[in-house]
Amino acid sequence: MPWNGPATVAKVYLGAPQPHWPKPTLDQAKEVADVEARLAEVERKNADSVRFTGGELLRSPEEVKPWLAKTGSVDGVLIVPVAQPTPPLQTLVNSLDVPALFFSRPYATHAWSSIAALRAAGRKLEVVASSSFGDLDPYMRMFRTVHHMRNSKALVAAAETENRKAAADGFAKHFGTQFKFVASSELKSAFDSVSERQAKQAADEFIRGALRVVEPSPKEILEGVRFYLGLGEMLKREQANAFTIDCFGSIPAPTLPGYPCIAWSKFNDAGLYGVCEADLASLMTQMLITSFSGMPGFVSDPVFDVSRNEVIHAHCVAAAKMKGIDGPSFPYIIRNHLETNEGAVLQVLMPSAETVTVARFTGPRRMLVSTAEVTGPVTDSDRGCRTQIRTRVSDAEKWLQTFSAGLHRVVFYGDHVRSIERMGRLMGFEVVREI
Numbered sequence: 001m002p003w004n005g006p007a008t009v010a011k012v013y014l015g016a017p018q019p020h021w022p023k024p025t026l027d028q029a030k031e032v033a034d035v036e037a038r039l040a041e042v043e044r045k046n047a048d049s050v051r052f053t054g055g056e057l058l059r060s061p062e063e064v065k066p067w068l069a070k071t072g073s074v075d076g077v078l079i080v081p082v083a084q085p086t087p088p089l090q091t092l093v094n095s096l097d098v099p100a101l102f103f104s105r106p107y108a109t110h111a112w113s114s115i116a117a118l119r120a121a122g123r124k125l126e127v128v129a130s131s132s133f134g135d136l137d138p139y140m141r142m143f144r145t146v147h148h149m150r151n152s153k154a155l156v157a158a159a160e161t162e163n164r165k166a167a168a169d170g171f172a173k174h175f176g177t178q179f180k181f182v183a184s185s186e187l188k189s190a191f192d193s194v195s196e197r198q199a200k201q202a203a204d205e206f207i208r209g210a211l212r213v214v215e216p217s218p219k220e221i222l223e224g225v226r227f228y229l230g231l232g233e234m235l236k237r238e239q240a241n242a243f244t245i246d247c248f249g250s251i252p253a254p255t256l257p258g259y260p261c262i263a264w265s266k267f268n269d270a271g272l273y274g275v276c277e278a279d280l281a282s283l284m285t286q287m288l289i290t291s292f293s294g295m296p297g298f299v300s301d302p303v304f305d306v307s308r309n310e311v312i313h314a315h316c317v318a319a320a321k322m323k324g325i326d327g328p329s330f331p332y333i334i335r336n337h338l339e340t341n342e343g344a345v346l347q348v349l350m351p352s353a354e355t356v357t358v359a360r361f362t363g364p365r366r367m368l369v370s371t372a373e374v375t376g377p378v379t380d381s382d383r384g385c386r387t388q389i390r391t392r393v394s395d396a397e398k399w400l401q402t403f404s405a406g407l408h409r410v411v412f413y414g415d416h417v418r419s420i421e422r423m424g425r426l427m428g429f430e431v432v433r434e435i
Contacts, residue, residue, distance in 0.1 A: 003241055003291075006047065007140075007147035011039060011056040012067065012092070014111075017059050019083035022107040031058050031082040035105075038133045039078075045138035057082070060222045061091035064308045066093055075098060075147040076426075078136075081109035089114070099124040099146055099426045101139050106131050108364070114217070124428035141292055142423050148291040149284075150176035155238060158246035158278035167280045167363075174364035174428065180238065184251045190230035191223075191257035192360050199226035206262070207334065216290040217335040224344040227258030228266055235272065242273035244283050246369040259343025261317045268296040268319035268327070275299055276317050277408075281361045289359060292419060294324050296349075297410040302403075303384060312356075312378060313411050318348040318387035323413050335386045347386040352376045356391065357416045358434075362405040367424065369417050370399070370434040399435045 013035070027290040036055055043052050054071055058064060065339065079092070089111050104124060105111040113288040115127040128135050131303040154333065158164060168179035203225040207213060213221070216309045228271040231243055247253040253260070264274025269289065275283040276299055286297035300313035316337050352374050359369045380387035389411075393399060400416050417433070424431040 001242065002151040003148045005147065006051045008051050008073075009052055009076045009078050009318075010074045010120055010144050011052050011059040011069045011078045011080065011427055012054055014079060014081045014086040014088050014092070014109075015057050015083045016085050016087060018410055021084035021110065025240045026083055030063060035080055035082070037422070038219065040134050042133055042140065045136060048141040049144035052078070057220065058088040058092070060174065061088050064088050064095055066076075066092045071196070074098060075150060076143045076272065077181055078103060080105075081111055081170060081208070084109045084110045084111065090118070090349060093118050093123050093125060096123070099126070099143070099428070101125075101136075101143075102127045103136060103425060119425060122428070124426060126422060126426040131168050133426045137263045138319070138419065138422065140428070142419075145292045145423065146290060146427060147273045148316055149287060150288060152242060152282060153178040153180065153238065153240035154242035154273070154280075155234065155240050155282070156278055157180050157184060158244070159189055159250035164278065164280065167429075170282060170364045171284050171361075171394060172317070175218045175284070177287070178240075179280070180240070186234070187227075187231070187245070187251075188257055190234045191227050192230075194226050194229045196222070199229060199433050202229060208401065209329075209332070210334045211331050211415065213334040216334055220342070221334060221344045223258035224260075224262040225258075227256065227260060228263035231260070231263045232267075235267075242275070242287065243267065244275040244278050244280070244284055245312050246278035248277050253337065253340060254342060256338055259337060259345065260328055261337060261345040264317045265319055265346045265348075269325060271325045274317070278316070279408055281363070281406065282408045282410050285359050285361045285362075285367065288361075288423065289357070289410070289412050289416060289420065290325075292423065293412060293416050294326060294415075295412045296322055296325060297412055298387070299410050301385060301407055302409055304396055306400060308388035309392060310375070311372065311391050311393050311396060311399070312384070313391060313409070314385040314386055314388040316345045316385045318346055320348050322350050323354075326358060340384075345386050347379075349377050349379065349412075350374065350387070350389050352389075354413055355415045357412045357414060358409045358421070359412070359420065360405060361410050361429075364429060365429045367420065368405060368409075369420055370394075370430050371417060373416055393435055395435050402434070
């Protein structure tokens with residue numbers, strides 16, 4: 001599918017008609033050739049993430065427009081200065097509509113000093129100043145995330161309200177992600193397109209993989225699995241990789257042919273995106289961080305307990321492969337949806353003694369982040385939601401008093417905050433630490 005390929009990144013070298021720094025006798029063509037050889041190794045190491053094009057040397061602002069026309073559509077640009085002054089820089093950066101990485105080797109230029117100001121003016125621009133070409137490696141994965149988001153498509157089963165349409169349009173404009181609103185009748189057709197026999201085989205396999213079944217009837221499990229298979233076919237047909245339904249609003253879960261919770265869990269395990277309640281901000285949060293880290297997201301309702309400096313994260317949708325889509329599945333119990341006492345969901349027993357990142361977009365240009373330590377799963381609660389984890393945070397009271405931007409937060413195993421901050425600079429969104 002289009003979102004799974006490597007990013008196409010154009011290389012461009014910036015020089016001067018007559019260099020002053022690092023020395024007036026600098027052979028700029030030789031500098032370019034030396035860097036080209038090193039970048040070929042970067043590309044080889046990161047072949048799954050990036051494919052380089054270009055490699056021209058620009059010495060004047062007038063050369064920028066022809067270079068852009070020749071370059072065509074790319075996911076990002078790698079800018080490598082070789083000399084000071086670098087007259088094409090501002091014209092180039094102001095002309096780009098894709099993220100750019102400015103790689104400044106020691107003594108190459110002083111132009112790194114202007115990058116922060118260009119970024120403050122709204123440019124999608126990150127800077128690395130290093131003698132090590134290995135410091136480029138994390139950014140190759142980030143460029144792949146840029147490509148992933150530019151080529152992703154989300155199906156939204158919800159009333160197309162003014163606010164929801166504005167949110168979709170904002171994310172689409174900034175990241176390139178497509179959104180398509182679908183009617184509830186299409187969900188019923190997707191369900192009906194799957195034979196009961198096919199669904200029964202998949203449901204039996206799903207039940208065999210569980211520790212046990214508690215509340216759901218065989219019929220409820222069968223309907224949930226059949227709905228999952230139908231929505232999967234719908235994703236394939238639409239060449240989409242994300243799905244969300246307004247299951248507590250304009251299309252209530254009890255009116256659906258099956259509860260979508262099993263589908264969301266299984267999509268997330270497969271590196272796709274199934275997100276509750278038509279929450280586009282959580283969907284985009286999950287898309288960004290999962291595509292970079294390989295960790296599924298757990299969209300949660302936080303529950304504060306300041307007496308223990310803890311936050312419990314709870315929801316009835318959870319991936320079983322929370323430590324990586326290529327990793328093992330964690331044990332799950334088949335339960336009903338606690339808030340409605342209907343349907344079938346996974347109660348996942350998530351691992352403890354782990355650092356997690358908690359994040360949420362508040363819009364396309366701002367993301368909230370924090371970290372916590374998982375102290376254990378909650379398995380004996382009959383309140384809240386089925387999957388729950390206790391986490392210890394740095395200051396629960398502070399977070400409680402400043403909490404904003406809606407209830408949901410998305411939990412990812414691992415500490416990804418520094419990578420998110422780098423992606424924020426590269427992709428043009430502010431990263432704010434909540435605690």
